[in-house]
Amino acid sequence: MTFIKKISLIQFRNYPSAAYEFTYPVMCIAGRNGSGKTNLLDAIYYLCYTKSYFTSLQQNTAMAGTDGFRVTGIFEGKENDDTVSCKWRAGKKEIQRNNIDYEKVTDHIGTWSAVMIAPDDIELINEHSELRRKWIDGILGQADRKYLEELISYQRILQQRNAWLRGEALKPGGNFTELEYYNARMAAGGTYIYQKRAAFLESFLPMLANFYHQLSGGNEPVSVRYVSDLTKKPMLDWLQQGLDHDLRYQRTLKGIHKDDWELGLNGMALKQFGSQGQKKSFLFALKLAQYTWLTQTLGHKPILLLDDIFEKLDQTRMEALLKIIRGDRFGQVVLTDTHPDRIKSTFGPDAPVGYIYL
Numbered sequence: 001m002t003f004i005k006k007i008s009l010i011q012f013r014n015y016p017s018a019a020y021e022f023t024y025p026v027m028c029i030a031g032r033n034g035s036g037k038t039n040l041l042d043a044i045y046y047l048c049y050t051k052s053y054f055t056s057l058q059q060n061t062a063m064a065g066t067d068g069f070r071v072t073g074i075f076e077g078k079e080n081d082d083t084v085s086c087k088w089r090a091g092k093k094e095i096q097r098n099n100i101d102y103e104k105v106t107d108h109i110g111t112w113s114a115v116m117i118a119p120d121d122i123e124l125i126n127e128h129s130e131l132r133r134k135w136i137d138g139i140l141g142q143a144d145r146k147y148l149e150e151l152i153s154y155q156r157i158l159q160q161r162n163a164w165l166r167g168e169a170l171k172p173g174g175n176f177t178e179l180e181y182y183n184a185r186m187a188a189g190g191t192y193i194y195q196k197r198a199a200f201l202e203s204f205l206p207m208l209a210n211f212y213h214q215l216s217g218g219n220e221p222v223s224v225r226y227v228s229d230l231t232k233k234p235m236l237d238w239l240q241q242g243l244d245h246d247l248r249y250q251r252t253l254k255g256i257h258k259d260d261w262e263l264g265l266n267g268m269a270l271k272q273f274g275s276q277g278q279k280k281s282f283l284f285a286l287k288l289a290q291y292t293w294l295t296q297t298l299g300h301k302p303i304l305l306l307d308d309i310f311e312k313l314d315q316t317r318m319e320a321l322l323k324i325i326r327g328d329r330f331g332q333v334v335l336t337d338t339h340p341d342r343i344k345s346t347f348g349p350d351a352p353v354g355y356i357y358l
Helices: 037-049 119-126 129-143 145-168 177-216 235-241 243-249 276-298 315-325 340-347
Strands: 004-012 015-021 026-030 068-075 082-089 092-097 114-117 222-227 260-265 303-306 333-337 353-357
Touching (some): 004 037, 037 068, 037 303, 037 333, 114 276, 119 129, 129 177, 145 243, 315 340, 333 340
Parallel strands (some): 026 333, 026 353, 303 333
Antiparallel strands (some): 004 015, 068 082
């Protein structure tokens, strides 16, 4: 089980310097809006994945007016506690485990894990396919080192191929040896990624359906359809046969970088026809299924990070969610709320819940 015992922050978002202990299996971070509750959750997430959950720009994670930050956490290990330190300064990132530098950041991914549920996550359902691809890749990348390496390689080669297309589009002819290399590398990596994404969905879908029915109390059939160019023909065929179109548009038009997952209820598209209540239940089911899949695959329970969920769920769904996360399948839970009394009344006065007041 991933269990964080202590965290210290220096110049991380709105924290000049602070340290907190997590002594209970359920911890509530309580405070008014703007006090830094979400930022503290993000610091825990950062220690697990060496990146912020809420922004892709490292400089936005540093406190305003500074050029860097440091986050250090102590995780409970099987035999000894592990200390993880993440430092970013002036564009350079350093990650240490027990005072030893990682050679590659990717070596850290999968060691500790967390699943975040935040208010803006509804975009996973409502917005474009890139968000869903990143979400799937984030799950698979921490469970399969080769997947992560192939994905990084594919994205790099894709950029190189697109640069070649932009250059060749201005020439009447040229040397296609370089293109053949790009095609071969992208086809090999793309095929592996496609196969792993398809296999993931097959094992993931029953978990999703189970949690949706628990949260909604209904029996609507849940569906997820994997939409990929590779279901029609191999990646290499797309790259070779579509070259004229790629040159015309100066970018690679087909491949696993265009994949999507169509979410549905009752045979209809959730994005277009789902109610707000159905979407919220579906979103929480997605995240709980993610938690369960990671637990089974990694062999340890992630930390469940819940940001401001009491403001977003009605009483029925909240009670269903709490019933689920208080079960044996879930480990450490860290949540935020503006009203600590609400947490106390929800979990009960004698429940093993700790509080951090900001």
